[in-house]
Amino acid sequence: MRAAVLSGTGLPIEIEEVECRQPSGTEVRLRVRYAALNHRDVWIQEGQYPGNATGPVLGSDACGIVEAVGDSAESNLLGKEVLVNPSHSWGEDERYQGAQYKVLGNPDAGALAEYLIVPQEYIFLKPRYLEWQEAAALPLAGLTAFRALFSRAQLRAGEKILITGIGGGVALFALQFALAAGAQAFVTSGSEEKLQKAVALGARAGFNYRRQDWVREAQSEAGGFDVIVDGAAGPDFARLIEVANPGGRIVIYGQTAGPTGSLSMARLFWRQLSVLGTTMGSTGDFAAMLAFCEANEIRPVLDKTLPLEQTETAFRRMAAGRQFGKIVVEVSGD
Numbered sequence: 001m002r003a004a005v006l007s008g009t010g011l012p013i014e015i016e017e018v019e020c021r022q023p024s025g026t027e028v029r030l031r032v033r034y035a036a037l038n039h040r041d042v043w044i045q046e047g048q049y050p051g052n053a054t055g056p057v058l059g060s061d062a063c064g065i066v067e068a069v070g071d072s073a074e075s076n077l078l079g080k081e082v083l084v085n086p087s088h089s090w091g092e093d094e095r096y097q098g099a100q101y102k103v104l105g106n107p108d109a110g111a112l113a114e115y116l117i118v119p120q121e122y123i124f125l126k127p128r129y130l131e132w133q134e135a136a137a138l139p140l141a142g143l144t145a146f147r148a149l150f151s152r153a154q155l156r157a158g159e160k161i162l163i164t165g166i167g168g169g170v171a172l173f174a175l176q177f178a179l180a181a182g183a184q185a186f187v188t189s190g191s192e193e194k195l196q197k198a199v200a201l202g203a204r205a206g207f208n209y210r211r212q213d214w215v216r217e218a219q220s221e222a223g224g225f226d227v228i229v230d231g232a233a234g235p236d237f238a239r240l241i242e243v244a245n246p247g248g249r250i251v252i253y254g255q256t257a258g259p260t261g262s263l264s265m266a267r268l269f270w271r272q273l274s275v276l277g278t279t280m281g282s283t284g285d286f287a288a289m290l291a292f293c294e295a296n297e298i299r300p301v302l303d304k305t306l307p308l309e310q311t312e313t314a315f316r317r318m319a320a321g322r323q324f325g326k327i328v329v330e331v332s333g334d
C-alpha cells in the first residue's frame with residue numbers, strides 16, 4: 001500500500017510502498033478515504049516528541065470503510081463507514097491516562113496510508129451529516145477540545161471563555177463547542193485575518209497576541225474570563241492569569257509557543273484560580289464528543305485538502321502556521 005513515511009528526524013515525508021498485513025483478533029482494517037494532520041505530526045517530524053519511532057507511518061486522524069476484520073472482530077462491521085478514535089489504551093481511570101496509553105500514528109502505524117489497522121473498540125460509525133473530509137478532521141482535535149471544555153473546565157452556558165491561537169485545529173473546535181454550549185466566546189490569534197474569520201463563526205471579539213496591549217483590550221472588551229483554553233503556553237501564559245476572572249479555570253493542552261516565564265502565584269491563589277492540564281481524552285470522552293457534535297450538527301472548519309502525494313506540503317503549511325482549521329489529506333477520496 002502507499003503510505004506517508006517519515007524515515008528520520010527532520011527529513012521530508014516520502015510516499016512509499018509499505019507492506020499491509022491482515023487484521024488479527026479484534027482488529028479491523030479500513031480502506032482510508034481521508035486523513036487529517038495535527039501539530040503532533042509536525043513535532044514528531046522535528047524530533048520534538050517523546051518516544052519517536054523510526055520509519056513510522058504518521059497520522060492520527062482517519063475515516064474510511066472497514067474492508068477486513070480479524071477472527072474475533074464483529075463481522076457486521078464489514079462495509080461500514082467509520083472514523084477512528086486515536087486515543088488508545090486510556091486505562092481504567094477517567095481522570096487520567098494509564099502507563100500503556102498511546103496515540104495512533106507513532107509508535108503504531110497511523111492514518112496517512114491506504115490501509116489502517118486498529119482494534120475494533122476504536123471504530124465509530126461516521127456521523128451521517130458529515131462529509132468524508134469533515135469526518136477525518138474531527139477525531140483528535142475534537143476529542144482534545146471536548147475534554148478540555150467539558151470534562152476538565154466544566155464550561156457552563158453564559159460563561160465567558162477565551163480560546164487562544166484560534167487558527168489551530170483544537171482551538172477552532174473549542175470555539176464551535178463553546179458556542180454550541182451557550183458560552184460567550186472570545187479568541188486570540190497572531191493574524192488579523194484569522195480573528196475576522198473567528199468573529200464570522202460567532203466569536204464575540206478577537207485580540208491579536210502579537211500586540212503588547214492585547215490584555216488591556218481584552219479586559220475592556222470582555223471584563224475577564226471564566227474559562228481560558230490555551231494550547232500555546234510560552235511567555236504569554238502569565239498574562240492569561242491577568243485576564244482570568246476570580247474562580248476561573250485555565251485549561252492547558254499544548255505548548256506551541258514554548259516554555260512559560262514566571263507566573264504570579266499571588267494572583268493564582270488570591271483569585272482562587274485553577275490551572276488544569278488535559279490530554280486528548282478517554283473512550284467515554286470520545287463517544288460523548290461524537291454525540292455532542294451530532295446533536296449540534298457541528299461541522300469541522302477545513303483549511304485545505306491535499307492529495308496523499310502532497311503530504312509534505314501539508315506538513316510545511318502546518319509548521320508555518322498558515323492554516324485556519326484542519327488540513328486534510330485525501331488518501332483514496334470519495
Ligand SMILES: NC(=O)c1ccc[n+]([C@@H]2O[C@H](COP(=O)([O-])OP(=O)(O)OC[C@H]3O[C@@H](n4cnc5c(N)ncnc54)[C@H](OP(=O)(O)O)[C@@H]3O)[C@@H](O)[C@H]2O)c1
Nearest residue numbers: 039165166167168169170189190231232254256257279280
Ligand atoms: N495535549 C493534547 O492532547 C494535545 C492534543 C492536540 C494538540 N496538542 C498540542 O496543542 C498545540 C496545538 O495543536 P493543533 O494540532 O491544534 O495545532 P495547529 O493546528 O498547528 O495550531 C497551532 C496554533 O497555535 C497558535 N499559536 C502559535 N503561537 C501562539 C502564541 N504565541 N500564542 C497563542 N497561540 C499561538 C497559532 O494560532 P494563530 O495562527 O491563530 O496565531 C496556531 O494556529 C500543539 O502544540 C499540539 O502539540 C496537544
